[in-house]
Amino acid sequence: MGAYTLVVCVTVAVEGEGPGLRRVLRGGVVNMAGAVVGAGLNLALVVAITRAFSQETAGLLFSATSVFLIAAAVANLGVSDGLVYFVARMRVFGRPGGVPRLLRLATGPAVTVACALAVLLLVFADPLAEALGDGEVLDGGEADVYLRLLAVFLPFAVLTETALAATRAHHDMAGTVLVDKVGRPLAQLALVGAIAVTGSAGLLALAWAGPYLPAAVLAWFWLGGILRRAASGEDGREAAGGAAPEPVGASGKAAEGAARSAGAGTDGTGEAGGTGGAGGTPSATGSEERVDRWTFWSFALPRAVAGAAQLGVQRGGVVIVALLGGLTGAAVFTAATRIMVVGQFGTQAVLYAAQPRFAEQLATDDHAGVRGLYQAGAAWLVCLTWPLYLSALVFAPEVMLLFGPDYAAGAAALAVVCAGQLLAAALGMSDLILSMTGRTGLNLLNNVLSLAANVLVCVLLVPAAGATGAAVALVAAMLVRKLLPLWQLRTRVVLHPFSRPVAVAAANALVWFGALPLSAEAVLGGGPTTLAVAVAAGSAGHLAAVWSLRGPLGLSLRR
Structure with a gap:
């Protein structure tokens, strides 16, 4: 190391009890506040569409927007994960000055690809529309018009996600909440409501x-505001709460990991052994210039394909059902999976807050901190999402009637999706940790296998079982994506979701949203009234229990 001083930004975290975990929890609280509002707005948006327009029109819109979101995931080129990964590592080693250059390096190609895909969508709108809607006019709106209108806004979707990913890398969660979780869906709901009044489905x-x-x-x-504060030395006061790590003399395990990396010899990218982010620890003396194009894109591009595959699992089922079962089936499947999407708002609240912290912990080989945060995060996910999924599972017929009487056939699909999401929450964030180790090749493989499982099961089951078959395919794909990382990480960070916090959270949710609703249904019978009473009583009991158990659940901000 010569005459250079080893300086590392260290946030102390012991088994998930230190200020690092508190920062993640505060960020999760900020995200959760937005997630609750955003989930309600998105559910209201789908209900407004299914209530105001025919199943064919709703199915067409859901299919077209699924194509849009998959194209946006492809055009993103993995930039979102790449920015979080590298910006977090720059900050943990006291080198945040390279962030603007990294943004320029990442954003240009992503926007270029988005524009190219938008042009392709404009050119091939007619054959794609024929496949989705058989070229028919639905309530005054043709399928090709939907696709062409969506294509125009594809670059803006990529620009939005790129900027918000960079804000999350600085532990600022408020931007994502206000812009993406609340502002955008609120505007969508207002515009769809206005169009529903006019009856012009062509503008949906x-x-x-x-x-x-x-x-x-x-x-x-x-x-821009965050970068200006960072340039003036005020980067430490993140909107998500908690003090930013200050550069201190490296000591303990974090310093040893950084020193090993500094002495191991690098290939000019800041990654040991020339892996370009494939799991090495960055040099503590490396400057921001070491994150060159090769380093960034060797990490980001596999994540691009993996992200597209992951979104293909979530949204591709809608398109497959439209192709194999018609637009009516696509509309039913979309409605049946809306509860899953609502739950994912809560999941993202935790994921967005935890992602930069995992990157920091893995950069300094803090494996104990990773295990503690993984298990605490799984408990948080169970606390947040199991009440929703258990309630929807018990009252699946009543929930589907929310979208209209024509959607009652989706109750079985809803039950299958909810059962799968209960398991997904308990398995935690293993796939995210795999990405933050830099092993994007394995993450890519897992997501491609997940997508393949989804498509295969859809092809086998959708023609006979419709939306229920697509729901089974969705759960099968989820299991592939969640279980493989636990096995692949066994030589780096041994992870397992079986812990006291997860067990406490699961038992609490099962009492208040499993046993209580089933008892209420047995006594009062089914129906919306029973659903409302059970959810109200369960929510009150669940919140009180979570508050009293906040210590074992790792939910105390003061510890």
Whole structure:
């Protein structure tokens, strides 16, 4: 190391009890506040569409927007995960000055690809529309018009996610909440409501995609403020709460990991052994210039394919059902999976807050901290999402009637999806940790296998079972994506979801949203009234129990 001083930004965290965990929890609280509002807005958006328009029109819109979201995931090129990964490592080693250069390196190619895909979507709108909607006119709106309107806003979706990922890397969660979780869906709901009044279904796609433009402007404005504060030395006061790590003389396990990396010899990218982010620890003396194009894109591009595959699992089922079972089946399947999407808002609240912290812990070989945060995070996910999924599982017929009487056939699909999501929450964030180790190749393989499982099961079951078959395929794909990382990480960070916090959280949820609703249904019978009473009583009991158990659940901000 010569005359250079080893300086590392260290946030102390012992088994998930230190200020690092508190920062993640505060960020999760900020995200959760937005997630609750955002989930309600997105559910209201789907209900408004299914209630105001025919099943064919709703199925067409859901299929077209699924194509849009998959294209946006492809065009993103893995930039979101790449920015969180490298910006977090720059900050943990006291080298945040390279963030603007990294943004320029990442954003240009992503926007270029988004524009290219938008052009392709414009050119091939007619054959794709024929496949989705058989070229028919639905309530005054043709399928090709939907696709062309969506194509115009594809670059803005990519710009929005790129900017918000950079803000999350700085532990600022408020931008994502206000712009993406609340502002955009609120604008979508208002525009769809206005169109429902006029009855002009041809403008539905514009109402859904139009808010991406102002969202992109606001997201970059927000990021600009964060970068200006970072340049003036005020980067430590993140909106998510908690003090930022200050550069201190390296000591303990974190310093040893950084020193090993500094002395191991690098290939000019800041990654040991020339892996380009494949799991090495960055040099503590490395400058921001060491994150060159090869280093960044060797990490990001596998994540791009993996992210597209993951979204293909979530949204591809809608398209497959439309192709194999018609637009009516696609509308039913979309409605049946809306509860899953609502739950994912809560999941993302934890994931977005934990992602930069995992990157920091893995950069300094803090494996005990990773295990503690993984198990605490799984408990948080169970506390947040199991009440929703258990309630929807018990009262599946009543929930599906929310979308209209024509959607009652989706109750079985809803039950299958909810059962799968209960297991997914308990398995925790293993796939995220695998990505933050830099092993994006394995993450890519897992997501491709997950997508393959989804497509195979869909092809086998959708023609006979419709939306229920697609729901089984969704659960099968989820199991592949969640279980493989636990096995693949066994030589780096031994992880398992079986812990006291997870057991306490699961038992609490089962009492208040499993046993109590089933008892209420047995006594009062089914129906919306029973659902409302059971959810109200269960929510009160669950919140009181979580508060009293906040210590074992790792939910205390003061510890």
